[in-house]
Amino acid sequence: xxxxxxxxxxxxxxxxxxxxxxxxxxxxxxxxxxxxxxxxxxxxxxxxxxxxxxxxxxxxxxxxxxxxxxxxxxxxxxxxxxxxxxxxxxxxxxxxxxxxxxxxxxxxxxxxxxxxxxxxxxxxxxxxxxxxxxxxxxxxxxxxxxxxxxxxxxxxxxxxxxxxxxxxxxxxxxxxxxxxxxxxxxxxxxxxxxxxxxxxxxxxxxxxxxxxxxxxxxxxxxxxxxxxxxxxxxxxxxxxxxxxxxxxxxxxxxxxxxxxxxxxxxxxxxxxxxxxxxxxxxxxxxxxxxxxxxxxxxxxxxxxxxxxxxxxxxxxxxxxxxxxxxx
Numbered sequence: 001x002x003x004x005x006x007x008x009x010x011x012x013x014x015x016x017x018x019x020x021x022x023x024x025x026x027x028x029x030x031x032x033x034x035x036x037x038x039x040x041x042x043x044x045x046x047x048x049x050x051x052x053x054x055x056x057x058x059x060x061x062x063x064x065x066x067x068x069x070x071x072x073x074x075x076x077x078x079x080x081x082x083x084x085x086x087x088x089x090x091x092x093x094x095x096x097x098x099x100x101x102x103x104x105x106x107x108x109x110x111x112x113x114x115x116x117x118x119x120x121x122x123x124x125x126x127x128x129x130x131x132x133x134x135x136x137x138x139x140x141x142x143x144x145x146x147x148x149x150x151x152x153x154x155x156x157x158x159x160x161x162x163x164x165x166x167x168x169x170x171x172x173x174x175x176x177x178x179x180x181x182x183x184x185x186x187x188x189x190x191x192x193x194x195x196x197x198x199x200x201x202x203x204x205x206x207x208x209x210x211x212x213x214x215x216x217x218x219x220x221x222x223x224x225x226x227x228x229x230x231x232x233x234x235x236x237x238x239x240x241x242x243x244x245x246x247x248x249x250x251x252x253x254x255x256x257x258x259x260x261x262x263x264x265x266x267x268x269x270x271x272x273x274x275x276x277x278x279x280x281x282x283x284x285x286x287x288x289x290x291x292x293x294x295x296x297x298x299x300x301x302x303x304x305x306x307x308x309x310x311x312x313x314x315x316x317x318x319x320x321x322x323x324x325x326x327x
Contacts (some may be wrong), residue, residue: 062178075093179250181251194257211237253272
């Protein structure tokens with residue numbers, strides 16, 4: 001949805017095309033053999049949902065960017081874990097998608113042994129430095145990405161679509177209020193360890209008799225997750241779809257592991273239980289600009305095409321937001 005929002009700020013003079021995320025070499029082979037369907041590069045649910053979104057919104061699709069590859073002047077992407085070979089000779093605007101994964105053991109293998117970035121999931125976001133600029137959410141994230149190894153001159157705090165106007169979610173028609181919202185993850189589906197029994201029991205303890213609502217991750221095994229919740233948190237409500245941001249807006253507190261939903265909850269002043277401290281969350285909280293990030297990022301893209309002589313200082317002066325706008 002982020003790329004779509006940005007594209008809507010380009011006039012008919014610009015020909016915008018979309019593609020599901022893709023890779024080269026042996027990762028491409030793994031995807032073809034259906035060995036990595038649980039990832040965004042594979043041919044599983046993520047790809048199906050992406051193609052369905054393209055179809056629903058009548059977006060032009062150029063799979064793998066192969067149809068008009070030589071004609072593209074600018075590429076927008078939400079991930080640089082894999083930077084396909086056919087876009088490396090083009091101007092690239094990387095846009096932060098949301099929360100990045102914690103820096104666990106695989107992250108350090110990537111950083112010090114130079115393993116492929118994708119092997120540590122989104123914890124290595126921004127580390128490629130193969131982009132022209134990286135549009136990010138806040139000053140806290142600037143510090144985080146610089147520490148990981150991103151080039152400071154390429155980072156621009158533009159705000160990020162979906163997280164730049166969260167107070168709008170307070171006006172909603174979600175019927176429930178004053179509950180503990182539990183946002184689950186797809187850790188197990190993506191081959192990471194999670195003690196779900198312990199997680200559910202923690203939710204029951206935190207709720208202390210209050211209504212619990214579970215919002216399941218869209219990539220999760222619904223049948224298994226529902227069975228576990230009914231066993232360890234009987235009486236809890238379970239949602240497999242619906243607007244998660246509206247659910248956050250109406251809750252008293254949020255429990256999750258390491259998810260982008262904490263960014264929305266933090267800005268809305270909700271009590272958050274997660275793998276990050278309250279201090280860290282406040283530092284990372286996305287800048288609020290009234291929902292204008294997509295337009296700002298699109299203007300940056302147009303500038304790179306139409307005014308290629310502009311230097312880094314001029315770009316930063318024109319497009320960087322100050323953290324004072326945040327709250």
